[in-house]
Amino acid sequence: MSGTLFRGGTVLTLDPAAPRARALLARDGRVVALDDDALELAGAAAEVDLGGGCLLPAFADGHAHPSHGGVELLDAPLRDCGSVDEVVAAVRRHAAQHPGAEWVLGSSYDPALAPGGRFDARWLDAAVPDRPVALTSADHHVLWVNTAALRRAGVDRATPDPPAAQVLRREDGEPLGTLVEWGAMDLVRAHLPERGEDDLRRGLLRAWQLLADAGVAWVQDALCGPDDVQRALALSRAGALPVRTDLCLRAEPGTWQRQRAGFRAARDAAEGDPQVSARTVKLFADGVLEAGTAALLEPYAGGGCSHHGMPVWEPDELAAAAEAFDADGFGLHVHAIGDAAVRSALDAVEGVRRARGRTARRPVVAHTQLVDDADLPRFAALGVVANFSPLWACLDACQTDLTLPRLGPERGGRQYPMASLLRTGAVLSFGSDWPVSSLRPLDGVGVAVTRRTPDGGEPPGGWVPHERLPVAAALSAAVQGPAYQAHEEHLRGTFAPGLRADLVHLDADPTRVDAQEWPGIGVLGTWVAGRRTA
Structure with a gap:
């Protein structure tokens, strides 16, 4: 009953009317008071010294993928490999360490490591010739396999390309x-x-704990099935959940x-579960630009592509599904990267609005990488949340x-129009897309402010600098935007008496540190509804 008093540093409220306080008192999972009121009401409350x-x-x-990312932590680690040779060496080591594994699996290699994104099976054959190897790219839209894997799957020159997908081929077919x-x-x-249930649960728990360690209290798990919901519920009921989660069911x-x-x-x-919900349906409108599969209004300009990309849904079917799932009471979460896919997603939401009126649900367009100028005002007009993966908004090798x-x-030069959409009044929400990219929120939020690469700080003035976000807007997109997306803005997102005590303790005030240095800010503690989770 005595609660916890936080003092000895800055309390950043994210409330423009009173942005800073000296102390915060939390009790029974809620914020009770700030500043002098917190000190006066603290009584015998336990204290957390913010240490400046x-x-x-x-x-x-x-927008993240803990249900998948956690399991991938069990595979060959490829994220830090800086060349094809390093990937092959990592695969060789992993295969030697797991001699009894039927398949050699790995995840999160950089799709820009090979010219044109063309990865050769023979490079992997040199490391593992006798077992199938399957490696998932960092963007999760490409699989690199060896010859044994192609044979196991029966993929050969006679195999046709599946719809909205492609088997890259040599000159001989x-x-x-x-x-x-x-x-x-x-x-x-x-x-x-199939993954064993123990591996699935172990990976999921590890993923959730990594999110909590990074200061995250709620996550939209953006690619799930009904089995994932049952698994999350079992872990929640066992008291093992360090974050709250809403699972998107993929249609x-x-x-x-x-x-x-x-x-x-x-x-x-x-x-009724306090930690787990499954109120959202995920739809993929297209693929990704770096693979030439994002859907574009005009054809690709080069890089081996001359088509319009690969839409996953026909616009009419996407619209029909959106209306049906809205009628079922689900929120919509649409992956849309190319400008044609973004338009199809907005058209689908507009169809829902026309058929069913302005329902309470808040549709989300995820990634929102390329938006035609004519579609920018439609986000606010239709009540669509623009979800960005802000770490991608820089001139990295993939770009x-x-x-x-x-x-x-x-x-x-029109990619990731964060500031443009903010000016229209649209709600911005940030997602890491982990394990595609870093799950540390400040890594991506810093890029949204600078539009510079996190490691080298290039270019000095920022890439597409007119799309840089002010610090307050970027932090809001990492805290208040997802709260709005989750229909929880009345519960969290600022510090005010009565709101839920979802808290993160950082070792520095990001508003007083150059945004280029934000990746170096440490997370010292995380609390969900007043309970410490990290």
Whole structure:
């Protein structure tokens, strides 16, 4: 009953009317008081000395994949590999360490490491010739496999390209070893051994703890099925959940009508759980620009692509699914990266509004990488949350080697229009897209402010500098935007008496530190509803 008093540093409230306080008192999972009121009411409350650091509302992640990312932590680690040779060496080591594994799996290699994103099966054959190898790219839209994997899956020169996907080939028509987009990836993934339930739970718990360690109190798990909901509920009921989560149930073109009953059952099973919900449906409108699969209004400009990309859904079916899932009471979360996909997503929401009026749900367009100027005002007009992966908004190798050559200079300079959408009155929400990129919120939020690479700080003035966000707006997109997305802005997102005590203790006040240095700010503690989780 005595609660916890936080003092000895800056309390950053994210309330423009009173942005800073000296102390905060939390009790029974809620903020009780700030400043002098907190000190007067503290009584016998336990104290947390901020040590000159900063307390602010805990971060929320509006788009990540802990259900998948946690399991990938069990595979060969490839994220830090800086060349094809380093990836091959890591695969060789992992294979030697797991001699009994039927498959050698790895995750999060950089898709820009090979020219044009073309990865050869023979490079992996040199490391593991006798077992199938399957490596998932960092963007999760490409699978690089060895020859044994192609043989196991029966993929050869006669295998046709699946819809909205591509099997890259050599000049003689034989598969190269690079499978682009989910339809092609599934040709091999259908032959992978199933993960054991123990591995799935262990990976998920590890992922959730990593999020909590990074200062995250809520996450939108953006690619799930009904089984993932049951797994999360079991862990929640065992008291093992360090973050709250809403699981997006992925709907598939062609089969979505048959999925609806199972989705409703999964959602209803989670109702009333304080940590887990399943109130959202995920739809992929397209792929990614670096693979040439994002859907564009005008053809790709180069980089080996001359088509319009690969839309996953036909616009009419996407609109019909959006209306049906809204009628079922689900929120919509649409992956849309190219400007044609963004338009299709907005058109689908507009169709819902026309057919059903302005429902209480808050549709989300995730990633929002390239938006046609005519579509910018539609986000606010339709009540669509613009979710960005802010760490991508810089000139990294993926941009310079793959994306920009495919878009050309004019479209390349219109990517990630954060400031433009903010000016229209749209709600911005940030997501890490982990394990595609870092799950530390300040890594991405800093890029939103600077538009510079986190490591080298290039270019000095920022890439597409007119799209840089003010510090307050960027922090809001990492805290208040996802709270709005989750229909929880009345519970969290600022520090005010009565709001939930979701807190993060940083070792420095980000508003007093150059944003280029934000990745170096440490997280010293995380609390969810007043309970310490990290």
